[in-house]
Amino acid sequence: MSEAAVMPRGNAVPAEVSDMVRTDGRNRRAAATRRKIIEAAKAMIEETSEAPTVVGVAKRADVSVRSVFQHFGDVQSLFVTVVDSVGENVQMTAPPTIDRPLEARVEALIQGLVELFDKIVPLRVAAGQFAGHPALLERGLALRQQLRDATFKAFEPEFAALADQAAREELADAIGAALSLDAWIVLRRRDGLSVERAGAIWRLTLTALLEHELGKARQ
Known part of the structure; x- marks a missing residue:
């Protein structure tokens, strides 16, 4: 259930609240997409011992190539992020x-x-x-x-x-x-x-x- 769905019916939703709801939703989706990309890259590295391509990661994560570039810029930045993620665990x-x-x-x-x-x-x-x-x-x-x-x-x-x-x-x-x-x-x-x-x-x-x-x- 969305945040908007729990608001009482008939009550007007202030514009700033609506903007916060939309922004929060976008942030959560962006974070989820980022996690999917990192996990996909991790899995591919573990399987092949090779740095994955952006196209390969996008396909594995079921996201667009554009999304990968939006979050990481290039494959080197993605790889460093994966290294840090593995290091945390x-x-x-x-x-x-x-x-x-x-x-x-x-x-x-x-x-x-x-x-x-x-x-x-x-x-x-x-x-x-x-x-x-x-x-x-x-x-x-x-x-x-x-x-x-x-x-x-x-x-x-x-x-x-x-x-x-x-x-x-x-x-x-x-x-x-x-x-x-x-x-x-x-x-x-x-x-x-x-x-x-x-x-x-x-x-x-x-x-x-x-x-x-x-x-x-x-x-």
């Missing part, structure tokens, strides 16, 4: 607390990364079509910083045992390179490994890096 889990044994912390961090990265692989692969886009570069840097921060927090005792800040930064860089989203894509897409096998490789890699640096610190 897919978050890195909190790093494990340092009171747990090293093996348990390694397992918890790897499990969190595996669950996160495997969900966003199609999005990252599709983003390659927009290499160099400032907004996507910014979000990639933010994700890498999240991983770096989680690494320092999860393995605080191990980092504290290293000789100096340079050694800590070097270890963090090594972990970041070994456990990057691009490295996960290599294992899953190029090498065709299962989630379980790829995760086991990462656990071994992370454990080896930590133990190697701790071994040097004890010498």
Whole structure:
């Protein structure tokens, strides 16, 4: 039932109220159309690992091509919006607390990364079509910083045992390179490994890096 339908019969509707009703209705329809476009683009990226075309999104969302351009301007803007929408629903889990044994912390961090990265692989692969886009570069840097921060927090005792800040930064860089989203894509897409096998490789890699640096610190 529309807003106008609940007004008492016989009562005149002030012009400003009528305008507000129409405006509110247009805003709701516009928001619904925007959501349909975003969800259609998400589904297409998940299915193909490719950035969808405006025509393809319009067809999937059952809207006009003009509507897509009205809401997003171009396919790059739509893609960035999809990235942000996915990011709102897919978050890195909190790093494990340092009171747990090293093996348990390694397992918890790897499990969190595996669950996160495997969900966003199609999005990252599709983003390659927009290499160099400032907004996507910014979000990639933010994700890498999240991983770096989680690494320092999860393995605080191990980092504290290293000789100096340079050694800590070097270890963090090594972990970041070994456990990057691009490295996960290599294992899953190029090498065709299962989630379980790829995760086991990462656990071994992370454990080896930590133990190697701790071994040097004890010498």
